[in-house]
Amino acid sequence: MSSRVNIAGKALRVPRLEHVLTILALCFLSVQAIAQNVSPTEPFGERDTYYPNTEALQKDEMRVIACGTGMPTTRASQAAACFLVELGNGDKFIFDAGSGSAERISSLQIPYDFLDKVFISHLHADHFGALAELWIGGALMGRQKPLRVWGPSGPTEDLGTAAAINALKLVYRWDLSGRVGLVDFRGYGLEVSEFDYTGENTVVYEDNGVSIRSWPAIHSLDGPVSYSLEWNGLKFVFGGDTYPNTWFNEYAKDADLAIHESFVAVPTMVSKMGFTPESALLVGTQIHTAPEAFGKVMAEIQPRMAVAYHFFKDFDTTSEVNDRIRTTYDGPLSLAEDFMVWNITEDEIRVRMAVVSEETWSPPLAGKAEPPGGDADRKTFSEKTDIPVDALNYSGFIISKKWDGVDEALRGVYKEAEEALGQEFPYPGDE
Ligand SMILES: [Zn+2]
Numbered sequence: 110m111s112s113r114v115n116i117a118g119k120a121l122r123v124p125r126l127e128h129v130l131t132i133l134a135l136c137f138l139s140v141q142a143i144a145q146n147v148s149p150t151e152p153f154g155e156r157d158t159y160y161p162n163t164e165a166l167q168k169d170e171m172r173v174i175a176c177g178t179g180m181p182t183t184r185a186s187q188a189a190a191c192f193l194v195e196l197g198n199g200d201k202f203i204f205d206a207g208s209g210s211a212e213r214i215s216s217l218q219i220p221y222d223f224l225d226k227v228f229i230s231h232l233h234a235d236h237f238g239a240l241a242e243l244w245i246g247g248a249l250m251g252r253q254k255p256l257r258v259w260g261p262s263g264p265t266e267d268l269g270t271a272a273a274i275n276a277l278k279l280v281y282r283w284d285l286s287g288r289v290g291l292v293d294f295r296g297y298g299l300e301v302s303e304f305d306y307t308g309e310n311t312v313v314y315e316d317n318g319v320s321i322r323s324w325p326a327i328h329s330l331d332g333p334v335s336y337s338l339e340w341n342g343l344k345f346v347f348g349g350d351t352y353p354n355t356w357f358n359e360y361a362k363d364a365d366l367a368i369h370e371s372f373v374a375v376p377t378m379v380s381k382m383g384f385t386p387e388s389a390l391l392v393g394t395q396i397h398t399a400p401e402a403f404g405k406v407m408a409e410i411q412p413r414m415a416v417a418y419h420f421f422k423d424f425d426t427t428s429e430v431n432d433r434i435r436t437t438y439d440g441p442l443s444l445a446e447d448f449m450v451w452n453i454t455e456d457e458i459r460v461r462m463a464v465v466s467e468e469t470w471s472p473p474l475a476g477k478a479e480p481p482g483g484d485a486d487r488k489t490f491s492e493k494t495d496i497p498v499d500a501l502n503y504s505g506f507i508i509s510k511k512w513d514g515v516d517e518a519l520r521g522v523y524k525e526a527e528e529a530l531g532q533e534f535p536y537p538g539d540e
């Protein structure tokens with residue numbers, strides 16, 4: 110059994126059973142080949158690590174990368190819920206954007222125009238807390254189109270995704286007001302599609318051969334949902350936080366990859382998180398899915414690969430969660446941590462860890478950047494928001510104390526650019 114478990118980030122391949130014999134034969138052959146070709150100076154064959162931007166995604170392949178697997182209690186080693194799905198047709202989808210996940214996404218160095226679709230399972234901070242960074246930071250890093258967000262309605266209008274996104278736009282109104290006119294503003298739009306949370310396996314997105322469906326989850330309040338994404342005969346399932354529910358049991362069936370929360374075990378909630386036993390029992394078993402219950406769910410739906418997330422994965426908690434899941438489930442299992450990668454084809458699911466750089470800058474642009482839109486952009490923004498154009502520039506009060514002692518030094522920077530690029534850049538105020 111242990112050969113099918115992925116508990117410590119060790120690479121794992123799970124082929125379909127009928128391919129096992131063929132693969133065994135190939136293994137013996139490849140061992141011989143390696144023995145013949147090994148060299149002290151040349152790299153050897155395929156690596157067991159995923160390095161972003163070194164592997165083409167095949168036409169029939171789905172790649173899923175964990176960009177957050179943790180909790181609402183923040184920590185440096187694990188961001189909160191976020192999974193990126195990349196498809197061989199070029200489409201990419203982000204499921205949840207929990208706190209801290211924007212940095213993980215940035216580490217993958219994917220052009221931001223390709224990261225314009227986010228599906229939110231519910232409005233807890235650990236599931237959409239990084240949305241603003243993905244929205245505004247993503248525009249600054251090269252997204253040239255609006256960020257599109259899908260999410261469920263709630264028990265009242267105020268408790269739905271559209272209300273949350275509209276409120277977020279208000280929260281960041283000063284931020285946007287200070288950027289408009291100074292940068293290529295096309296990426297700063299934020300569009301929301303709210304759908305009915307009561308939909309049962311209802312299509313909420315359909316395009317380019319991809320169908321995304323939603324069904325309700327049972328968590329905290331009415332509103333949370335889980336999703337499936339189907340494409341090219343492959344089925345990805347992302348369970349938002351939930352108490353085990355029969356919708357999931359029914360609609361997650363036949364999943365190739367089934368992601369579902371598996372919360373921190375109750376004793377650990379008491380010993381490490383400061384919960385009282387009473388509230389640990391309630392939160393750990395009734396609001397969330399306990400590891401033992403996660404195992405029951407996966408035994409019910411029998412995916413090609415079960416993925417547990419939403420617990421802090423440490424040297425001591427990993428075996429604890431695993432042991433508890435194994436009391437109820439003995440199928441293929443990944444205990445997720447940030448930067449775990451699943452390559453999924455009809456024949457095989459390959460599990461590896463990505464190795465990424467933390468010192469990343471903006472990835473390449475997918476389209477040509479436009480110079481700042483200046484007053485024209487300010488006018489459009491003013492009409493949309495009712496903020497007077499005057500407020501989108503400094504007041505005379507603030508301008509009056511600009512120190513002209515740096516003027517000459519800064520004119521030098523303009524001159525340097527003119528000489529380097531052979532183009533005129535009028536100094537502000539001189540035009
Ligand atoms: Zn939640």
Ligand SMILES: [Zn+2]
Binds near residue numbers: 180
């Ligand atoms: Zn959560």
